[in-house]
Amino acid sequence: MAKFTKKKSGDLPAISTASLPDIVFMLLFFFMVVTVLRDSNLMVENTLPKADQVEKLMKDRSVFIYAGKPSERYRESFGTSSKIQIGDKYTDVKNLRYALTELRQKLRPELQDKVMVALKVDEETNTGIVSDIKQELRELNMLKIIYITTPGNELDF
Amino acid sequence: MARREVPEVNAGSMADIAFLLLIFFLVTTTIEKDSGIARQLPPLEENDDEVNIRERNLFIVNVNKNDQLLVNEKPMELKDLRQAAIDFIDNGGAPNGTADYCDFCQGLRDPKSSDNPDKAIISLQNDRLTSYKMYIAVQNELVAAYNELRNRESQRLFGWDYTEVKNAISEGNYRGNVEQAEERLREIQKMIPQKLSEAEPKRKGS
Numbered sequence: 001m002a003k004f005t006k007k008k009s010g011d012l013p014a015i016s017t018a019s020l021p022d023i024v025f026m027l028l029f030f031f032m033v034v035t036v037l038r039d040s041n042l043m044v045e046n047t048l049p050k051a052d053q054v055e056k057l058m059k060d061r062s063v064f065i066y067a068g069k070p071s072e073r074y075r076e077s078f079g080t081s082s083k084i085q086i087g088d089k090y091t092d093v094k095n096l097r098y099a100l101t102e103l104r105q106k107l108r109p110e111l112q113d114k115v116m117v118a119l120k121v122d123e124e125t126n127t128g129i130v131s132d133i134k135q136e137l138r139e140l141n142m143l144k145i146i147y148i149t150t151p152g153n154e155l156d157f
Numbered sequence: 158m159a160r161r162e163v164p165e166v167n168a169g170s171m172a173d174i175a176f177l178l179l180i181f182f183l184v185t186t187t188i189e190k191d192s193g194i195a196r197q198l199p200p201l202e203e204n205d206d207e208v209n210i211r212e213r214n215l216f217i218v219n220v221n222k223n224d225q226l227l228v229n230e231k232p233m234e235l236k237d238l239r240q241a242a243i244d245f246i247d248n249g250g251a252p253n254g255t256a257d258y259c260d261f262c263q264g265l266r267d268p269k270s271s272d273n274p275d276k277a278i279i280s281l282q283n284d285r286l287t288s289y290k291m292y293i294a295v296q297n298e299l300v301a302a303y304n305e306l307r308n309r310e311s312q313r314l315f316g317w318d319y320t321e322v323k324n325a326i327s328e329g330n331y332r333g334n335v336e337q338a339e340e341r342l343r344e345i346q347k348m349i350p351q352k353l354s355e356a357e358p359k360r361k362g363s
Contacts, residue, residue, distance in 0.1 A: 017172070020172045025175050051294070054194060123288065127292045128286065144195070151192075155294075
């Protein structure tokens, strides 16, 4: 009889934490898979303008064009006038078509016709450079563009 | 000599290490969701046919190099642009009985302004030196004017907001008949088409 009474006495058994690492690892793997480390490092300043009438960007069918003033560490060698960046390097308007055609070929074949050009342009830039890009896009027949913005509205302060 | 057993490695700190990594990834993760104002560029055509557009059907928004607005040759503040654009699109100036008559417009029906939303064209002109910030702000206001009217009409006809349903469908979480909703979205788009033309800017600061 003593055998049974012994078990009854005593406090709550400690909760086993042995499976805690497993749970944490599972979460860890999830975040590791989801994380996208920036593949192209920005060489231009990129403060996006604000807008609230926006549509979502479909990433699988878009190519990115960045434009703005060169970042501080590139300013000595490239000056302060606005530059266009595609991929990892500066491009000028004349070379835009080669860079864009190259980027388009990296997309999945069935989506290449539906390509959407995402323009990430700094808010301090002049519209002139954007018009040059648009003109070039019209010649390339990539007519769908999207001006990437941040949530907000210029009107409220 | 007696064979000694290899002592077990203490795995108690495994959770700590994993937590550290987890927190690192949690902090660095930016689930990027870019969004923006989508536009369709006009195709490049060599032979530009002269299209005859009546002056009353044109809403010319001009942004100069100092980021000032000129709407139909009158200066305007950015905050008034949305309402002005709505008034213009929704005017419905064509007289009752003609083919252009707009039966759902709630505007002033001023014969000097646009005939109906289908005829109304907003032309956005800008200078090369206009700042991109202003340019986007103006575009945003004009798109907002269209969205507001589309919401009003879809609310009246179907009882939901155009923009809400459109976003829900593009995110794939629309509950209900997607095809029917898309059909209705197209119907609204046909009623109030987004006729926003972006002219190529003038070469030099004016």
